Amino acid sequence: MATSATIHAHAPQGFIRKYIFSLDHKVIGLQYYFLALVAVFVGMFLSLLMRIHMIWPTAVLPLVGEIKPETYLQLLTMHGTIMVFFVLTTAPQGGFGNYFLPIQIGAPDMAFPVLNMLSFWTTFVAFVTILAAFFVTGGAPLHGWTGYAPLSALTNSGPGEQLGADLWITSIAIFCIASLMGALNFITTTLDLRAKGMTMMRMPLTVWAWFITAILGLLAFGVLLSAGILLLLDRNLGTSFYVPLVVVNGQVMGHKGGSPLLWQHLFWFFGHPEVYIAILPGMGVASQLLSTFSRKPIFGYKAMVYAIMAIGFLGFMVWGHHMFMSGMSPYTAFAFSLMTMAIGVPSAIKTFNWLGTIHGGRVRFQTPMLYAIGFVSLFVSGGLSGPFLAQPVLDIPLHDTAFVVGHFHLIMGVAAIFGMFAGTYYWFPKMFGRMMNETWGRIHFVITLIGTYCVFMPMHYLGMAGQPRRYSQFTELAYLHKLIPLNTFITYAAIVTVLAQFIFVINLFWSMFKGPKASDNPWESTTLEWTTATPPPHDNFGGHTPVVNHGPYEYSVPGAPRDYIMQTDPATVASH
Amino acid sequence: MATFSSPVSIDVPSTGQGGGGVRPPAYGGGDDGRGDGSPDYGQRLRRVRLGLAIGLTSVTMIFVSLTSAYVVRRGLPTLDERTNTYVRDWIPVDLPTSLLLVNTLLLLASSITAELARRQITRQAALAPVRSIPGVSLGEGKGFPWLGATVVLGSGFLTGQWMAWRELADRGFYLATSASSSFVYLLTATHAVHLAGGILVLLYAAAVSLLNRPVEARRIVVDVTAWYWHFMFLLWLYIFGLVWFIR
Numbered sequence: 001m002a003t004s005a006t007i008h009a010h011a012p013q014g015f016i017r018k019y020i021f022s023l024d025h026k027v028i029g030l031q032y033y034f035l036a037l038v039a040v041f042v043g044m045f046l047s048l049l050m051r052i053h054m055i056w057p058t059a060v061l062p063l064v065g066e067i068k069p070e071t072y073l074q075l076l077t078m079h080g081t082i083m084v085f086f087v088l089t090t091a092p093q094g095g096f097g098n099y100f101l102p103i104q105i106g107a108p109d110m111a112f113p114v115l116n117m118l119s120f121w122t123t124f125v126a127f128v129t130i131l132a133a134f135f136v137t138g139g140a141p142l143h144g145w146t147g148y149a150p151l152s153a154l155t156n157s158g159p160g161e162q163l164g165a166d167l168w169i170t171s172i173a174i175f176c177i178a179s180l181m182g183a184l185n186f187i188t189t190t191l192d193l194r195a196k197g198m199t200m201m202r203m204p205l206t207v208w209a210w211f212i213t214a215i216l217g218l219l220a221f222g223v224l225l226s227a228g229i230l231l232l233l234d235r236n237l238g239t240s241f242y243v244p245l246v247v248v249n250g251q252v253m254g255h256k257g258g259s260p261l262l263w264q265h266l267f268w269f270f271g272h273p274e275v276y277i278a279i280l281p282g283m284g285v286a287s288q289l290l291s292t293f294s295r296k297p298i299f300g301y302k303a304m305v306y307a308i309m310a311i312g313f314l315g316f317m318v319w320g321h322h323m324f325m326s327g328m329s330p331y332t333a334f335a336f337s338l339m340t341m342a343i344g345v346p347s348a349i350k351t352f353n354w355l356g357t358i359h360g361g362r363v364r365f366q367t368p369m370l371y372a373i374g375f376v377s378l379f380v381s382g383g384l385s386g387p388f389l390a391q392p393v394l395d396i397p398l399h400d401t402a403f404v405v406g407h408f409h410l411i412m413g414v415a416a417i418f419g420m421f422a423g424t425y426y427w428f429p430k431m432f433g434r435m436m437n438e439t440w441g442r443i444h445f446v447i448t449l450i451g452t453y454c455v456f457m458p459m460h461y462l463g464m465a466g467q468p469r470r471y472s473q474f475t476e477l478a479y480l481h482k483l484i485p486l487n488t489f490i491t492y493a494a495i496v497t498v499l500a501q502f503i504f505v506i507n508l509f510w511s512m513f514k515g516p517k518a519s520d521n522p523w524e525s526t527t528l529e530w531t532t533a534t535p536p537p538h539d540n541f542g543g544h545t546p547v548v549n550h551g552p553y554e555y556s557v558p559g560a561p562r563d564y565i566m567q568t569d570p571a572t573v574a575s576h
Numbered sequence: 577m578a579t580f581s582s583p584v585s586i587d588v589p590s591t592g593q594g595g596g597g598v599r600p601p602a603y604g605g606g607d608d609g610r611g612d613g614s615p616d617y618g619q620r621l622r623r624v625r626l627g628l629a630i631g632l633t634s635v636t637m638i639f640v641s642l643t644s645a646y647v648v649r650r651g652l653p654t655l656d657e658r659t660n661t662y663v664r665d666w667i668p669v670d671l672p673t674s675l676l677l678v679n680t681l682l683l684l685a686s687s688i689t690a691e692l693a694r695r696q697i698t699r700q701a702a703l704a705p706v707r708s709i710p711g712v713s714l715g716e717g718k719g720f721p722w723l724g725a726t727v728v729l730g731s732g733f734l735t736g737q738w739m740a741w742r743e744l745a746d747r748g749f750y751l752a753t754s755a756s757s758s759f760v761y762l763l764t765a766t767h768a769v770h771l772a773g774g775i776l777v778l779l780y781a782a783a784v785s786l787l788n789r790p791v792e793a794r795r796i797v798v799d800v801t802a803w804y805w806h807f808m809f810l811l812w813l814y815i816f817g818l819v820w821f822i823r
Contacts, residue, residue, distance in 0.1 A: 111623055180634045188627045218630065222637035230645065233762070238752035241645065245655050257654030257665045257755060262645055269641070 011538035021121075023113035024538060028120050029099030030431065035120075035127060036091035037505075039082050040417075042131075046079040048498055051491040055484070057473045070159050072472035073142035077160075078134070080145030081168065084274065085175050086127050088416050092281035093217070094123065094182060096423045097210040099431065101186060103529040104204050106195025106546040108539040111188040115181050122178035130171035133164040141165035144470065146271065147172075149242035149263040150255075153234040156248055166235065169228050176225035179217050186214035195528070197548035201305070202567070204527045204552040205298065208305050209284025212312045213277050219316065220273040227266035234258065264326055268319035275412050276315040279379075280308060282419020283350060286375045289422055290354050291553040292525045293369035294361025295563050298553045299353040307346035307353075314343045324392045325399045333392045340390035347383055351376065362556075367441030368523070371422035374449050375415055381453070382411025385460065400470070403463020406456045414452045421448075421504070428511065429518030433534045436511040444503045451497030458486050524564050527552050531568050617701070617792035621799060628800045632807055635770065639811065642763060643818065649755050650822070667754040668823035672743040676816060679736035686729030687809040693722035694802035701795040723782055723798065726805070730775050737768050756823070763815045771808050777801045 012018045022028060052059060053067040053075075060066050067075070102110055110116045133140040141160045143152035151157050152165060190211045194203070203211075230241040234255070242263045243255035291298040298304060320328060320336035328336075354376050363369065385407040388394050398404060421444075428436050463469075467480055467487075474480045521530040528548070532541050546568050554565040653662035696719055706712055741761065744750075749757040781797040 112627060180631075184627055184630045184634070187630050188623060192623045192626055218634050219637050222634040223641040226638050226641040226645070229766075230762070233751070233758070239758040240752070240755060241649065241758065245657055252657075254752075257649075257652065259649060259652050262648055265648070266641055266645065 021117060023109070023117050025098050025102050025110045025113065025116055026431075026536060026540075028116050029095050029097070031120050032090055032094035032098055032123070033096070035124060036087050036095055036420075039086035039090065039127065041501075043079050043083040043087060044498055044501065046075045046082070048494060050075050050079065051494045053472065055475070055488045055491050057475055067472070069472040070142055071139075073144070073158075073470065074140040074160050074164075076470060077142055077144050077168075078130070078140045081130060081172070083413065084145055084278070085172065086123075086130070088278035088412065089175075089179065089217075089274070090123060091420050092285075092416060092423070093186075093210060093213050093277065094120070096206075096285070096420075096427065097186060097213070097281060098182075100427065100529055101207055101210050102189060102193065103532065103536060103540050104207050104527050105190065105193060105198050106528050106541070106548060107189060107193035108541070108545075110185050111193055112185050116185050119178045119181035119185065122174055122181065126171045126174035126178060129167055129174060133160075133167040133171070136163040136167065138162045138164050141168045143168075146267060147231070147263070148267075149231065149234070149258075149260045150244070150246055153231055153242045153255075153258075153263075154246070154248060154253060155235055156251075166232070169232050169235075173225055173228040173232075176221040176228065179221045180225075183214040183217040183221070186210055187218065190214075195546050195548055198528075198567075201302070202548055202551050204284075205287035205301070205304055205308075206281070206284035206527075208308050209280045209282075209287075212308050213280045216273045216277050216280070216312050216315060220270045220277070223266055224270035227263060227270070230266075231263065261323070261326060264323050265319070268322045269316075271322065272319045273312075273315045275408075276311055278412050278416045279419075280311065282375055282416045282422075283308065283379075285419045285423045285426070286354060286372045286379075287350075287357075288525075288527070288552075289368050289372035289426055290357045290376075291555065292426075292523055293364045293366060293372070294358050295364070295555045296357055296361040296553075297551075297555055299356030299359075300349070301551070301553065303349055304353055307349045310346035311343060311350075314339060314346070318343065321390055321395070324395045330392070337390050337392055341387050344383075344387055347379075351380055351383075366425075366523070367436070367438055367445060368422050368426035370442065370445045371418050371425060374445065375418040375422060377449070378410050378415035378418055378452070381457070382407055382409075382415055386411070398463055400468055401463035402459040402467045402469055405469050406459030406463060409456045409459070410452075414456065418448075421445075424508070426523065427529075428508075429522050430529055430534055430536070432512050432515075433518055434511050434513075434515030435518050435522065436515060437507050440503055440507045444500055444507065447500035447503070448497060451493055451500060454493035455490050455497060458490055462486060524562075526550070526554055526564050526566050528567055531566055617790075617796065621796050624796050624800050625803065628803055632804070635807075635811075638766065639763075639814070642759075642766065646759050646763075646818065646822070649759070665754065666756050669744070669749050669754075669756045669760050669819065670747045671760070671820065671823075672740050672747075673820075675736060675740050675743060679733050679740065680812065680816060682729055682733045682736060683809050683812055686726050686733060687806050689722045689725040689729060690802040690805040692720075693726055694799050696720075696722055697791065697795045697798045701792045704791050723778060727775055727778050727782070730771060730778070730805075734768055734772060734775075737764055740764070760819050763819060767808070767812055767815055770811075774801055774804050774808060777804075 012022065012024075018024075019027060022031075049061055049064060049067065050072060052061060053072060058066060064071060064075075098110070098116065102108070139160045141147075141152070141164045142158050143161065143165065147169070152161070152169075155162050155165070190203075190207065194200075230239075233239045234241050234243055238254055240255040240258035242260055243253065243258040244260070245256050246253050287298055287304060317339040318336055320332060321340045324333050324336075358373075385403070389398060389404065389407060425436055425441055428434070462483055465480070465483055467474060467483055475484060518534055520532070520534045523530075528546055529536070531546060548567045549571040550565050550567045550569060552567060554560075554567075556563045557565055650666050654665040655661075656663045741764070744757065744760065749760070751758055751761045777797065778801055781794055781801065784797065785794055
């Protein structure tokens with residue numbers, strides 16, 4: 001296909017309009033992607049410092065020196081916040097979603113390109129704001145990524161709770177606004193810009209995942225924004241939304257009558273859907289890849305769509321399961337527990353369908369496929385401990401232990417990251433016109449998969465043995481002595497896994513310039529992005545609008561001339 | 577590997593399943609009108625209206641969460657440190673009712689003028705093709721400046737709200753006096769910020785009318801701002817009702 005970017009007369013020419021303040025969703029997608037790439041290395045570095053401190057508590061470390069308990073809390077706060085907001089929310093949705101949602105539905109761009117640009121640059125401002133918290137008097141806040149009041153609501157509750165905490169809340173609030181703008185754009189684009197023939201039930205599952213994720217974001221981020229504003233008012237203007245009568249260091253604070261639980265309700269009303277905001281795009285990518293690389297239609301397309309919807313819907317009903325320990329009526333806890341376990345049903349449908357997709361397929365074990373399989377593996381491993389924690393009677397001993405840390409890192413952290421890796425290896429040829437190195441991709445996969453299991457699986461033992469989370473130092477605690485070897489093992493595994501990520505980064509940038517040239521459809525996929533040039537022209541399809549005649553996963557159709565039918569192939573290519 | 581696949585476009589698509597989706601986007605339609613050819617204003621209007629509806633969903637969520645906080649906080653007892661007992665500390669706010677009623681009327685009036693501005697520019701946009709026919713005269717067609725009236729009335733409402741805050745302060749209700757007064761300030765200020773945003777958009781619409789932009793493009797801005805304005809009026813009624821009936 002000989003189309004090129006030059007066909008579109010209005011492709012911007014200047015460097016600034018083309019790469020910095022670009023209106024092109026593809027450039028904006030890459031901007032989100034690279035922002036998340038920077039953020040993930042910052043977050044990973046912080047976690048490495050924490051792991052090292054856990055087993056060598058007196059070690060003097062680069063940049064931070066000896067880690068004091070409050071420094072440790074600052075590290076974990078910033079690690080959690082940066083990872084959740086600027087990696088797990090930014091790359092899968094803002095990055096891949098921005099780049100590929102319009103192409104996969106046959107649109108020339110997002111519905112509102114200017115808004116799209118604004119939402120990226122607002123996210124960027126939020127990122128700079130949160131990084132600034134490291135460099136102000138008192139340093140970064142120490143109230144954890146969940147920012148529980150009254151710790152987060154008082155300016156004298158600890159180092160970092162002065163300007164650092166204000167910057168943290170401001171950053172989150174800015175991020176909320178950016179995400180709301182993004183969500184608005186995603187939803188409008190999906191509803192209004194689909195090409196002819198692209199019915200909702202012909203959309204790739206990636207598009208469904210981004211669409212439902214955007215709806216979750218639209219409903220959840222507004223709540224976090226309100227909660228953050230109340231917190232800022234409590235901190236700076238003397239209101240008492242979250243702060244009860246409280247004495248800090250012998251000093252009676254001016255607040256009265258506020259409810260710390262109110263923050264928890266508002267925060268988790270956002271916080272639980274946020275888990276699905278992080279993981280749903282990964283589910284979409286896994287579905288797309290498992291079908292493509294098994295050369296089989298996705299097993300139960302409609303069931304997959306309804307399962308995404310069900311997960312999104314139920315995600316709003318379960319926030320209370322984060323608060324079983326916070327003081328809650330047993331009846332309420334029972335209701336939240338029941339709803340939480342109900343999420344197991346659509347999750348199991350998805351897992352079953354993924355396995356059904358691979359079963360009997362002619363599987364091509366290329367790097368993107370390995371990561372998609374890794375995603376399913378981690379989703380199952382991390383997900384199975386969910387029903388444990390969903391039950392108040394089990395959650396009470398396991399709450400705030402390393403068990404929870406292991407659980408959510410596997411399912412929300414690493415599984416989502418595997419979704420991003422899968423997406424990167426899969427779409428890299430389309431984004432950059434070259435192939436990533438397959439051998440190094442596989443090596444990266446093997447080390448990362450084994451490494452992350454070695455890091456997070458043993459944490460379940462630690463938690464059951466009673467090791468609390470967020471404690472800076474426990475080597476002196478007699479009852480945890482027998483766990484020191486396990487903790488040491490985790491730290492070594494973490495170091496190896498972190499080092500392996502440099503393989504990925506080198507592969508990424510090396511392949512961008514030196515990788516072998518990619519064809520327009522190297523994986524023999526069916527969706528619309530593979531019908532256009534590589535990389536796609538400014539308006540995605542070089543001046544014509546695609547017409548869709550097929551579902552997204554028509555692989556190995558009997559009677560078809562080849563084992564896949566593109567969505568734009570003529571309707572009569574095969575009768576089935 | 578590396579099988580080359582060309583896109584196939586055909587004239588008659590199969591639309592047997594599910595009705596064939598929506599119309600394809602006009603070329604360049606998603607590019608803010610910088611594409612080739614004349615932009616499809618009707619389609620763009622529909623798209624922006626859809627975007628507005630989605631955006632208003634998130635605004636609704638903000639006020640839903642503030643309302644939840646309001647109800648929860650109102651029901652909470654507070655520990656009184658002198659008597660060491662739980663007491664209710666929710667002090668009903670002495671609202672400047674007559675002033676707020678005047679403000680409500682101002683906002684209602686501005687909502688009506690916004691609607692008239694919307695209908696006026698819709699008519700102008702509909703007549704625009706006729707106007708370009710040589711020899712056809714439709715008169716001046718300027719009409720009453722409803723848009724300007726909306727900006728004036730909206731600013732009047734904001735000024736009135738400012739006066740209401742001053743009045744509240746004079747009556748001893750500051751932001752941090754009581755949770756009840758905190759919520760009154762917070763809810764009205766959040767609403768005022770949203771309304772101020774609407775005024776900025778209207779000013780933008782007035783500015784582009786000076787820039788010789790096609791009337792169809794201005795119509796989109798005015799149309800969605802008018803709908804936004806109506807929403808802001810209803811939202812104000814809701815907030816007023818909340819802080820009045822649930823004092």
